[in-house]
Amino acid sequence: MATKQSKTLSRKAQGEETRATLIDVRARLFAQRGYDGVSMRTLAAEAGVNLATVSYHFGGKSGLYEAIMEEIIAARHELFPRAEEVRARLEKAGDDVRARCNVTDWFVGRIVNELLGNSEYAWPAFIVSRELAQPSAWFGKLEEEFFNPSFEALCALVSGVVDEGTGREEVILTAHCLIGIIIKILEAQGVISRRLGWERLSDHVDILEPIITKRIRGLLGLPMEDAR
Numbered sequence: 451m452a453t454k455q456s457k458t459l460s461r462k463a464q465g466e467e468t469r470a471t472l473i474d475v476r477a478r479l480f481a482q483r484g485y486d487g488v489s490m491r492t493l494a495a496e497a498g499v500n501l502a503t504v505s506y507h508f509g510g511k512s513g514l515y516e517a518i519m520e521e522i523i524a525a526r527h528e529l530f531p532r533a534e535e536v537r538a539r540l541e542k543a544g545d546d547v548r549a550r551c552n553v554t555d556w557f558v559g560r561i562v563n564e565l566l567g568n569s570e571y572a573w574p575a576f577i578v579s580r581e582l583a584q585p586s587a588w589f590g591k592l593e594e595e596f597f598n599p600s601f602e603a604l605c606a607l608v609s610g611v612v613d614e615g616t617g618r619e620e621v622i623l624t625a626h627c628l629i630g631i632i633i634k635i636l637e638a639q640g641v642i643s644r645r646l647g648w649e650r651l652s653d654h655v656d657i658l659e660p661i662i663t664k665r666i667r668g669l670l671g672l673p674m675e676d677a678r
Contacts, residue, residue: 472497481576485515485586508644519588522574523595529564529571531557533602537597540610550611551672557607558663561629565636567655575636603628611670628666635662 462510475497478487480579490511494501510513536557538593565571578596581589604625609616612624635642635658648654 451513453638467509468497468499468503472499472504472514477518477573477577480515480518481573481580484580484584485511515586518574518577519592522578523592525571525574526596526600529561530600530603531560533599533606536603536606536611540606547673551667554607554611554670554672555663557603558628558632558666559659561632562659562662563655565632566629566639566658570652570653572636572639575633579633580638586674600629601625608670611672624669627669631666631669632662 472493476488476493479493479496484583488511490501492506493511494504497504504510504514508517536553539556540550540555565575578592581592596603607623608628610627612621612631635651643649645653648655653659664674
């Protein structure tokens with residue numbers, strides 16, 4: 451016979467599962483349609499729950515969208531190396547071109563493996579792209595806590611490996627080009643997978659990483675021939 455404690459734990463587990471389902475469904479819907487294009491009724495229907503359940507867990511659509519913003523911000527540390535770590539590695543590399551290449555390989559490999567090797571980041575990445583194109587009320591928080599720290603790390607890498615004297619404008623644009631390559635591959639993963647005859651990109655990161663790293667080395671003016 452189930453105890454009161456076991457019943458409480460069971461309800462808690464069910465609640466956490468429902469919450470996770472709502473988060474997964476809302477990530478897909480918000481990515482596809484944007485915040486204004488998704489109704490509470492659609493969210494509930496897609497998740498297989500009633501409207502009251504959405505309100506119970508998140509207080510409504512606004513709270514649900516805010517939850518994914520918080521998750522995206524929390525994932526930054528997994529996706530992007532810290533700017534301080536990038537600078538420390540570059541300082542250790544000094545003027546050694548081979549060592550600078552290794553830092554670049556490490557940086558790009560980290561992002562490629564996390565973004566392209568982990569399918570759960572696909573929908574959040576679309577939401578990030580949509581926020582850049584059509585900022586919502588949460589963009590300011592996303593910019594301050596996700597975009598700016600991530601871009602600082604990107605600029606730290608670029609400024610540390612390109613020719614000395616490269617202007618600020620070129621560093622900034624090059625950093626955008628670098629991350630843009632990876633994001634666009636992620637966004638087009640369905641088309642790319644079909645063209646390559648793959649079921650999904652995440653199964654072939656071992657092929658993707660050296661190719662992307664090689665091309666980004668070229669973008670940064672580094673030797674391409676031995677990119678892993």
